[in-house]
Amino acid sequence: MSDTHPGRPRAADKRTFFERLVEFLSPGPDSKDELIETLADAEQRELIEPESRIMLEGVIRMADMTAGDVMVAARRMDMLDIDAAYDDLLGVVIGTGHSRFPVYEGERDNIIGVLLAKDLLKLQRAPELNLRTLLRPAVFVPESKNLNELLRDFRSNRNHLAVVIDEFGKTAGLITIEDVLEEIVGEIEDEFDDKNGESAVFTLADGSRRVAGDAPIAEVNGVFGTSYPDDEFDTIGGLVAQELGRVPRRGEAVDVGGLRFTVMLARGGAVRWFKVTPAPESADAPASQH
Template sequence: MSDPHPARPHKAGDKQHPPTGVHRGLFERLVDLLSPGPDSRDELMRALASAEQRELIEPESRIMLEGVLRMADLTAGDVMVAARRMDLLDIDAPYEELLAGVISTGHSRFPVYEGQRDNIIGILLAKDLLKLQRAPELNLRTLLRPTVFVPESKRLNELLRDFRSNRNHLAIVIDEFGTVAGLVTIEDVLEEIVGEIEDEFDEKDGESGIYTLADGTHRVAGDTEISAVNEAFGTTLDDEDFDTIGGLVAHEFGRVPRRGEVVELGGLRFVVMLTRGGAVRWFRVSHSGDHDGATSA
């Protein structure tokens, strides 16, 4: 008996049914691409969250994509190290003093000033300072790199593009009056996308988030329990209403503080070193009245 619906060869222009089996996933993705996309940032954020739930993208990828979107709303002033917290080098300082400053802070680049701190005349790479040791007759001014100045209102996405095109890693931020407001590095910008970039100094041993620094102050993780802080410093900070020192300090500010901001609580002075993800990551802590070392940029 013949087939009532015999198969016929495929002709150009024939409409085909959607592929099945192993090709189904590809077809669905094509449909998604051709479908109307999100028409607002909030919808795009929800689309990314949905893509993560459907395991189309990894959680880390969603976080980075959201960071890219948020970065367009941030400015250099939002992530800069405040001027009063900047580690600077004096062009007229002796070599030994310059070397001590480089070693104590551990930065790779330093703004150099002449006379007043607002008078930034160039950027010194720490590795270039070694040239003075081998050739003391060199003039430090000849080792300085040009300073890049950006306004506080500079968008981070634009700043990142400038960093990449100009091969600069540090810029001095100025306010509307032309006064130095702070500095921003390429790491500050990238961390808004990929999260905190930790180095060997950021490792925690899993038992304590309190570290003694070379100048006698302490670096304290924001998620350190208040009871541990009280035990380490001999204080009586409130550990009934708050669990972590970061929560207590944020409550005192009434918001998440920015890097470089300072508050004194219970006989301790807290300098915010780093904030990430809506919380303080690191504090520099000293007893009130003690000399407070400069915060790392």
């Protein structure tokens, strides 16, 4: 008796005999490198869009990556001290522009929770509130945590930030859901990005300036009255990187020509935003140690 249902005709295989023979004789890629090459070939033949190829490659490569590969190192973490004054906390929140902050007590390695920037505003309206009551539980993950697993955890637990710990239980860094997603889709535009093609220099609430890493040197000179040369580099990010000898990382500060450039945001091996203030030598305050 035939297994085919009499009222359900078999779907026609539209491939030619030669196409089916080639598929039988040519096995698919047996390594990730070959699979990535196959995707590149598919893009060349316009079978998939470049954006699709990039995302698929990101998914493939992410399978071998861990939290330790993507995290922001502990020494560059922007954190809040539970015992700091409200104005000091607000200054850090405004200066860095993050939406979530690990909060520590005593020493930076003793993280007791996570504060959402929007929750800090509740203290302004109700000073009698205790900052501790506003903290959210901190999520801790090991450096070896696979990014695929971490992404599933972020989605299921609705967390956006995790503190990464090393094998000794010490804070190694932090990682956000944005960091993980950017391994798949590339850079994600955020509130720091200039979406309207406007000036690349903005004034912050504390009087300092936020300057895009790709801001033209001529524009920076015009705003700050500096005379940085633009014969070798077109952007301020390139000039600062030359001064340091490499691309600075988030939290690092570089003094150039009377100004201090502190990295607020870095993505994809490039600085997206600097916070620019007078260099200590040019200000009344003594130079700080970095």
